Amino acid sequence: MYADIDKDSYNIDHEQIERKITSRTKVIILVHLFSQPSDMDPVFELARKHNLKVIEDAAQAHGAEYKGRRVGGFGDAAIFSFYPGKNIGAYGHAGAVVTNNKEVAEKVKLLVNHGRYEKYEHLMEGYNYRADSIQAAILRVKLKYLANWNEQRRTNAKKYNSLLKDLPLVTPKEMPYAKHIYHLYVIRSKQRDELSKWLNSKGIDTGVHYPIPLHLQPAYKYLGIAKGSLPVVEEFCSEALSLPMFPELKEEQIELIAKEVKNFYDK
Numbered sequence: 232m233y234a235d236i237d238k239d240s241y242n243i244d245h246e247q248i249e250r251k252i253t254s255r256t257k258v259i260i261l262v263h264l265f266s267q268p269s270d271m272d273p274v275f276e277l278a279r280k281h282n283l284k285v286i287e288d289a290a291q292a293h294g295a296e297y298k299g300r301r302v303g304g305f306g307d308a309a310i311f312s313f314y315p316g317k318n319i320g321a322y323g324h325a326g327a328v329v330t331n332n333k334e335v336a337e338k339v340k341l342l343v344n345h346g347r348y349e350k351y352e353h354l355m356e357g358y359n360y361r362a363d364s365i366q367a368a369i370l371r372v373k374l375k376y377l378a379n380w381n382e383q384r385r386t387n388a389k390k391y392n393s394l395l396k397d398l399p400l401v402t403p404k405e406m407p408y409a410k411h412i413y414h415l416y417v418i419r420s421k422q423r424d425e426l427s428k429w430l431n432s433k434g435i436d437t438g439v440h441y442p443i444p445l446h447l448q449p450a451y452k453y454l455g456i457a458k459g460s461l462p463v464v465e466e467f468c469s470e471a472l473s474l475p476m477f478p479e480l481k482e483e484q485i486e487l488i489a490k491e492v493k494n495f496y497d498k
């Protein structure tokens with residue numbers, strides 16, 4: 232059913248990137264989607280060849296590793312989200328940009344604080360993107376638990392994978408270069424909507440990440456990328472289903488969820 236399953240790592244297709252580069256291209260943004268690190272080496276090769284910057288979107292990947300090193304330290308800059316539902320989340324909104332580039336760091340500091348460099352002195356127009364200190368204090372405490380929480384997510388994912396392996400669906404696959412920390416546990420099913428309804432009727436909450444790909448969002452309609460233009464992501468969006476995933480999930484709960492998924496296919 233899924234002949235190309237080895238490619239199913241939520242990753243961008245490297246061969247297609249180069250075809251899309253034009254004289255106006257400045258940057259490649261890599262998303263470590265669901266916390267599976269993107270395969271970065273081939274992208275950095277392309278970026279060097281075409282003199283492009285690389286930004287890592289590590290919003291979902293706090294502690295995920297690429298070839299033994301934590302993501303967020305590879306690109307010219309990287310972003311992390313501390314939205315409450317993330318592997319490490321604040322009690323409100325917060326996020327971070329990390330970079331080894333002094334110029335980028337200075338610019339980001341200006342942008343987040345209305346372009347201010349001295350009290351009442353503004354060098355440029357910026358935004359009110361300051362994170363509250365209380366959120367920083369909460370994140371500082373939570374940081375101590377992150378590695379342990381990530382390990383628990385990995386254990387949960389392994390348990391799901393082993394219980395769901397013989398069913399006609401696709402379970403997430405950890406790529407050989409990756410340490411996946413399962414911000415989300417996303418399976419693929421040709422009967423996604425029915426399966427989701429079935430699980431919900433049994434009291435099991437599910438999510439869809441994501442139902443509408445970017446190019447079909449009303450906000451990007453102006454780009455004129457028609458339905459059918461990006462078949463891989465469109466198919467993915469019609470099949471993706473997120474099962475419950477959080478560190479405190481108990482073994483019996485995973486067994487129950489897997490049993491209900493199996494019951495769905497057996498009925």
Ligand SMILES: Cc1ncc(COP(=O)(O)O)c(C=O)c1O
Pocket residue numbers: 262264288290291311312313314325326
């Ligand atoms: C992959 C990805 N990128 C970016 C963001 C944006 O993060 P924030 O909501 O903290 O701005 C999110 C958050 O949901 C995300 O999942």
